Amino acid sequence: MTAAASPTTEKDIATRQSLAHGPLGVALLHIERAHRGTGSWQAVHRQLAAIGPLIDSNEANLFLGAPAMAYTLHLAAADSDRYANALHTLDAIVAAHTRRRLSAAHTRIDQGKPTSFAEYDLLRGLTGLGALLLRRAPDSHEMRGVLEYLVRLTEPLPSSDGQVMPGWWVWHAPVHLGAPTPGGHANAGLAHGITGPLTLLALAKRHGITVHGHEEAMARICRWLDRIRHSDHHGTFWPRWVTKTTAVPTKPTTPSWCYGAPGLARAQQLAAIALDDVDRKRMAERTLLYCLADPQQLNQLTNRGLCHGVGGLIRIVQRVAQDAEDPSTFIDRLPQLNERFLSLGPSAETGFLEGAAGAVLSFQSAYAAEAPVSDWDACLLLI
DSSP states (O other), rough: OOOOOOOHHHHHHHHHHHTTTTTTHHHHHHHHHHHHTSSSSHHHHHHHTTTSOOOTTTOOBTTBSSHHHHHHHHHHHHTOTTHHHHHHHHHHHHHHHHHHHHHHHHHHTTTTBOOOHHHHHTTTTTHHHHHHHHHOOOOOOHHHHHHHHHHHHSEEEEOOTTTTTTOOOOEOSSSSSSSEEEEEEOOOOOOTTTHHHHHHHHHHHTTTTTOHHHHHHHHHHHHHHHOOOOETTTTTEEOOOEOOSSSSSSSOOOOOSSSSSSHHHHHHHHHHHHOOOHHHHHHHHHHHHHHOOOHHHHTTTSSOOOSSSSSHHHHHHHHHHSSSSSHHHHHHHHHHHHHEEESSOOOOOOOSSSHHHHHHHHHHHHHHOOOSSGGGGGGTTTT
């Protein structure tokens, strides 16, 4: 972006480059259709042509700017040389961006300061960049750097009052991210919490990429998740976040990808596979089955979207089934979820994370006989 751009122009540019909410995210649907033969590559090109100059400042991340474009073009290229020159340029930009972000993160840890979502999480932080690098440059120095940082993130960090807190304890509020909150909090969700780093560590290990302290870091996160886990007659769930005095919420909430039990179940299934932890794998799969059998939880899904809606649950069920001991127990639930999906009205938003594009992507693959064509959900850390 140029320094002379007006605030309105900057906002428009950012929206166009948003994988979550803008045309860049809608391009994922066009790419999937082109791969399936139900759409054209011309439609993909038209969608991408309107994106504009790419953001590569500190605000860039997996869901915004140059990294988001690299992820989108990677899915479009698949095993071809499509967009090869653009991807080569973007790979260099992403690598340099990642190095800058890593340097800042290690400086923060050296100073003993608490972290933030923007530093480490999937949507804006280094976990998201790691998810991209795992696809684009798995053997790179930057990929190892992200994993080494995540290992360090899990190490305990003294707080200002002398207590020892988890290294992922953030200084700001759970919702108002620019506002400090007394004592800070630790987030458990897949989108903003420590479950994102756990999943990336698990996926990297599954790809044969590990760093010193890799398994210990995963075990450290799993032990914390075990400590805050709740079980009752509805099944198992985790609070969205924990402060020094409370856990929120204290009962099962929306079974979503971003914060709900299904997202955490998939993350822990992947972690269990990486750690060869049979009991954790069984717990994770049982958690999802309890959720799918509980109308009180399912009735909290009021839209079709990926982030908070039925679309995200559908995709999680598919991915869990692929690695489950008994895939049919999950696949058999898809018709019920499809009916629930169709009973809800379409989203007014067109985007990927909460809008129609993501919902359609999840629904068009929701049949047992139809394997996913691409791993478009890698940006959600489901694969």
